[in-house]
Amino acid sequence: MKRDKHRVVIIGGGFGGLYAARHFNKAPVEVTLVDRKNYHLFQPLLYQVATGALSPGDIASPLRMILKRQENTRVIMAEAIGFDTERRQVLLSDGELPYDFLVVAAGSSHHYFGNDSWGEHAPGLKTIEDATEIRRRVLLAFEAAERETDQEKIKAWLTFVVVGGGPTGVELVGALGEIARETLRRDFRHINPADAKIILLEGSRRILSAYPEKLSLKARQSLARLGVIIRDKTIATEIYPDRLVFTSGGKEERLATRTVLWAAGVISSPLGARLAEAVGAQTDKTGRLAVNPDLSLPGHPNIHVIGDMAHVTGRDGKTLPGVAQVAMQQGKYVARTVLRKMRGKTVKPFHYRDFGSMATIGRSSAVADLRWLRLSGFLGWLAWLFVHIMYIVEFQSRLLVFVQWAWNYFTRGRSTRLITGPSPLPLFKGRIQAVAGSGDKSKSDRAERTGVSGITWR
Amino acid sequence: MKRDKHRVVIIGGGFGGLYAARHFNKAPVEVTLVDRKNYHLFQPLLYQVATGALSPGDIASPLRMILKRQENTRVIMAEAIGFDTERRQVLLSDGELPYDFLVVAAGSSHHYFGNDSWGEHAPGLKTIEDATEIRRRVLLAFEAAERETDQEKIKAWLTFVVVGGGPTGVELVGALGEIARETLRRDFRHINPADAKIILLEGSRRILSAYPEKLSLKARQSLARLGVIIRDKTIATEIYPDRLVFTSGGKEERLATRTVLWAAGVISSPLGARLAEAVGAQTDKTGRLAVNPDLSLPGHPNIHVIGDMAHVTGRDGKTLPGVAQVAMQQGKYVARTVLRKMRGKTVKPFHYRDFGSMATIGRSSAVADLRWLRLSGFLGWLAWLFVHIMYIVEFQSRLLVFVQWAWNYFTRGRSTRLITGPSPLPLFKGRIQAVAGSGDKSKSDRAERTGVSGITWR
Numbered sequence: 001m002k003r004d005k006h007r008v009v010i011i012g013g014g015f016g017g018l019y020a021a022r023h024f025n026k027a028p029v030e031v032t033l034v035d036r037k038n039y040h041l042f043q044p045l046l047y048q049v050a051t052g053a054l055s056p057g058d059i060a061s062p063l064r065m066i067l068k069r070q071e072n073t074r075v076i077m078a079e080a081i082g083f084d085t086e087r088r089q090v091l092l093s094d095g096e097l098p099y100d101f102l103v104v105a106a107g108s109s110h111h112y113f114g115n116d117s118w119g120e121h122a123p124g125l126k127t128i129e130d131a132t133e134i135r136r137r138v139l140l141a142f143e144a145a146e147r148e149t150d151q152e153k154i155k156a157w158l159t160f161v162v163v164g165g166g167p168t169g170v171e172l173v174g175a176l177g178e179i180a181r182e183t184l185r186r187d188f189r190h191i192n193p194a195d196a197k198i199i200l201l202e203g204s205r206r207i208l209s210a211y212p213e214k215l216s217l218k219a220r221q222s223l224a225r226l227g228v229i230i231r232d233k234t235i236a237t238e239i240y241p242d243r244l245v246f247t248s249g250g251k252e253e254r255l256a257t258r259t260v261l262w263a264a265g266v267i268s269s270p271l272g273a274r275l276a277e278a279v280g281a282q283t284d285k286t287g288r289l290a291v292n293p294d295l296s297l298p299g300h301p302n303i304h305v306i307g308d309m310a311h312v313t314g315r316d317g318k319t320l321p322g323v324a325q326v327a328m329q330q331g332k333y334v335a336r337t338v339l340r341k342m343r344g345k346t347v348k349p350f351h352y353r354d355f356g357s358m359a360t361i362g363r364s365s366a367v368a369d370l371r372w373l374r375l376s377g378f379l380g381w382l383a384w385l386f387v388h389i390m391y392i393v394e395f396q397s398r399l400l401v402f403v404q405w406a407w408n409y410f411t412r413g414r415s416t417r418l419i420t421g422p423s424p425l426p427l428f429k430g431r432i433q434a435v436a437g438s439g440d441k442s443k444s445d446r447a448e449r450t451g452v453s454g455i456t457w458r
Numbered sequence: 459m460k461r462d463k464h465r466v467v468i469i470g471g472g473f474g475g476l477y478a479a480r481h482f483n484k485a486p487v488e489v490t491l492v493d494r495k496n497y498h499l500f501q502p503l504l505y506q507v508a509t510g511a512l513s514p515g516d517i518a519s520p521l522r523m524i525l526k527r528q529e530n531t532r533v534i535m536a537e538a539i540g541f542d543t544e545r546r547q548v549l550l551s552d553g554e555l556p557y558d559f560l561v562v563a564a565g566s567s568h569h570y571f572g573n574d575s576w577g578e579h580a581p582g583l584k585t586i587e588d589a590t591e592i593r594r595r596v597l598l599a600f601e602a603a604e605r606e607t608d609q610e611k612i613k614a615w616l617t618f619v620v621v622g623g624g625p626t627g628v629e630l631v632g633a634l635g636e637i638a639r640e641t642l643r644r645d646f647r648h649i650n651p652a653d654a655k656i657i658l659l660e661g662s663r664r665i666l667s668a669y670p671e672k673l674s675l676k677a678r679q680s681l682a683r684l685g686v687i688i689r690d691k692t693i694a695t696e697i698y699p700d701r702l703v704f705t706s707g708g709k710e711e712r713l714a715t716r717t718v719l720w721a722a723g724v725i726s727s728p729l730g731a732r733l734a735e736a737v738g739a740q741t742d743k744t745g746r747l748a749v750n751p752d753l754s755l756p757g758h759p760n761i762h763v764i765g766d767m768a769h770v771t772g773r774d775g776k777t778l779p780g781v782a783q784v785a786m787q788q789g790k791y792v793a794r795t796v797l798r799k800m801r802g803k804t805v806k807p808f809h810y811r812d813f814g815s816m817a818t819i820g821r822s823s824a825v826a827d828l829r830w831l832r833l834s835g836f837l838g839w840l841a842w843l844f845v846h847i848m849y850i851v852e853f854q855s856r857l858l859v860f861v862q863w864a865w866n867y868f869t870r871g872r873s874t875r876l877i878t879g880p881s882p883l884p885l886f887k888g889r890i891q892a893v894a895g896s897g898d899k900s901k902s903d904r905a906e907r908t909g910v911s912g913i914t915w916r
Contacts, residue, residue, distance in 0.1 A: 060876050076604070149532065190532075416518075
């Protein structure tokens with residue numbers, strides 16, 4: 001019996017969308033995966049790109065490559081901008097795409113709680129472009145400090161603030177601590193990178209607040225060993241290119257810093273609002289859509305929303321977090337559910353199985369909460385490494401990432417410390433500064449100033 | 459006896475500048491290496507980044523990392539904009555830098571023979587940003603072709619032209635041929651990437667005109683096997699976003715293409731002209747400075763110019779080519795010469811030892827002219843691989859590059875096929891186009907259109 005082929009359109013090639021697509025493999029459907037980018041990004045390792053340990057190519061795989069052998073699936077590089085649910089069309093910025101079943105998995109981006117102007121001074125970490133921008137800013141700060149002579153200004157260049165003490169913030173400050181204390185140790189002549197001040201601001205009572213208290217504490221200790229300063233119950237209130245204002249315990253403080261990184265809030269893709277409008281639904285305060293127990297939209301059994309865009313309540317009554325595990329499980333679930341619906345079968349509600357969470361801190365320390373087992377330190381790090389490598393290997397045998405890690409681990413190196421993008425020079429705009437002893441100094445004077453070790457040329 | 463320390467300033471961290479710096483190791487001098495970028499770039503492999511086989515981080519190393527253990531040397535990230543030879547100062551965009559000896563090695567960039575507007579439509583390949591831009595354009599062309607329905611337009615998207623048949627042009631078309639015929643073979647559903655037309659335009663009588671005629675012929679055969687079309691004695695006369703005009707044998711032709719890449723002319727850094735002005739010298743037609751036999755400027759024994767910026771005549775009466783080998787030998791020579799001059803010793807003139815040249819063509823073929831031995835095909839490729847790996851390993855044990863190559867070789871994959879940078883969407887500006895069968899087609903109609911193999915959804 002020849003089965004009629006339904007058209008399934010999936011918006012987004014992140015964890016949710018890609019897992020959904022893969023679980024339609026060999027099914028009698030026509031799948032179209034739409035993404036604005038041509039690659040799937042392994043976001044949990046993005047901070048490693050931002051801190052020069054991995055190249056973008058190590059954590060991103062072309063969607064076409066992943067899905068090339070899945071013959072019922074095509075990939076389209078395009079931007080979805082809206083929905084016509086009556087005509088069953090996804091509106092693209094340059095066309096339309098008809099569907100019978102729709103899976104919306106467009107993810108989230110960072111959110112400055114209404115202070116959108118902060119984006120310029122405090123970049124977040126969601127895309128490859130974000131990561132190379134952060135890498136650029138961090139490395140340039142050390143370069144500028146090396147060139148600067150004013151001690152106060154050197155201090156501001158060497159002050160790095162990360163706002164938000166969730167896993168991303170913790171991993172970022174951990175990596176920054178390592179860069180300052182180990183990677184760059186012998187790279188500079190005028191500054192000591194280990195003088196860098198790395199500060200983590202957390203709004204709530206403790207960092208990693210979604211984790212058990214004990215692991216929070218372990219993370220805190222690991223970060224302290226890397227010299228990271230943690231400020232709990234502290235909220236950024238103003239961000240400028242050269243300083244940060246925050247309130248801590250009701251008191252306002254100011255800090256001179258040239259590098260602020262954002263790891264605090266996320267908000268759903270604006271596509272959520274467009275979809276809500278199209279079906280007459282509402283979004284919650286972070287832009288997520290309420291869904292039925294089978295992740296479909298009320299009144300639209302053929303439209304499913306998954307991942308960071310869906311507001312789903314777990315068995316424990318809490319809203320599911322916006323993490324890869326949730327999106328992956330929902331992607332798999334939704335593919336099976338759509339296939340059951342096509343065959344007219346009943347569907348079971350979605351249930352999230354929490355396998356736990358993890359975060360790394362620096363070179364060989366991590367905290368892992370596996371529900372039945374809590375690990376920290378080196379054991380936690382091994383668990384973290386294993387889980388992440390398994391995932392990456394699953395997709396495309398990215399053994400290289402493993403090799404690079406091993407290499408970095410033994411050499412403590414971060415070889416992809418490249419400042420790319422538009423020319424950042426001059427570092428000291430509008431100001432002429434001598435970078436070495438001025439030309440009229442006598443030679444004997446110079447000879448005195450310069451020793452073989454501990455050279456200072458100023 | 460305590461020796462007075464002379465200040466040596468080196469402008470440029472390419473092959474010439476970096477080799478000069480390294481040969482001052484442990485010498486009783488204060489070395490300052492100035493570069494606009496924070497890394498040394500292995501330019502001969504840039505085409506591999508442009509074609510998605512390697513990541514930028516694989517072929518670039520932070521200058522600080524390379525020189526961290528060389529205690530008499532500091533690295534400054536700054537832009538040199540001129541010279542005050544009277545006061546012995548290098549003028550930076552944001553300061554001044556005093557020197558006793560100066561080594562100018564700022565290299566070259568591409569040159570559009572007076573048609574600077576071509577730069578926008580036909581990017582060259584000199585920097586990492588160039589390479590990721592070319593990668594972006596090539597990959598986007600395939601994406602756009604996949605979305606397009608007009609056969610003529612598909613053809614234009616799938617026509618790739620490289621202008622210039624030197625080693626860079628030959629290596630680029632070789633890699634493009636491989637991408638179209640192997641890497642992307644199963645990635646698309648509507649187009650066949652192997653239909654791509656890859657054309658190499660060469661102005662002279664034959665490609666690789668600096669090589670022996672026999673190797674030119676071998677390269678030609680290897681390229682033909684990859685489906686590359688070579689047009690000798692052909693000059694581009696007009697370049698637009700959607701077409702190219704060229705004259706071949708006195709006849710004007712037009713070609714619809716969306717991707718033109720530039721590998722034709724190079725010109726010295728504008729710093730050459732500034733230096734010529736400062737010392738009252740002249741530059742040749744590609745901006746190079748004439749130098750004494752010891753590579754110093756006439757009348758300025760303390761200023762040396764090396765690499766692509768120097769016009770040096772070899773023993774055979776020909777001008778030395780702008781290749782890494784020349785710059786590296788000059789860097790080493792100039793460091794020794796400066797040290798001899800400081801000690802008041804006589805110096806010998808620079809002599810270039812030509813160890814030969816090489817170019818790769820696709821996955822496992824190369825031509826190598828080692829003077830005493832000429833290799834082509836797989837043997838040539840092995841020689842090429844060996845020489846390049848030796849170089850890279852010398853600098854920082856970049857074993858990873860070797861691993862990635864081996865991986866690519868066995869899998870025929872190019873995993874860093876990322877389209878990064880500003881959003882290129884919509885691909886089809888100002889035009890609405892259905893990307894799949896329109897929504898009102900009957901289901902049975904759709905069922906007919908779709909088979910398991912050779913799927914076409916249009």
